[in-house]
Amino acid sequence: MTRLPALKPREVLAALLRAGFVEYRQTGSHKILVKGDAQVILPIHSRDMKKGTLQRVIKDAGLDVEEFLKYL
DSSP: OOOOOOOOHHHHHHHHHHTTOEEEEEETTEEEEEETTEEEEEEOOSSOOOHHHHHHHHHHTTOOHHHHHHTO
8 A cells, every 4th residue: 555645735635626526615624525426525724634534535535545646
């Protein structure tokens, strides 16, 4: 398994947009992205995303780590 780099939420957002997700709405500091039936809730904060949160976002997006890294 490929190791995940430390990423800012804006970098993750850009990768998900490249993967075909669209911004559906925003509640406070959380953006909701959708693509078909997949829905991802992405926290937008100024610090790097925690590894567990990033893994959950990737899983919710229906991607694996290697596929997600292609979009960075």
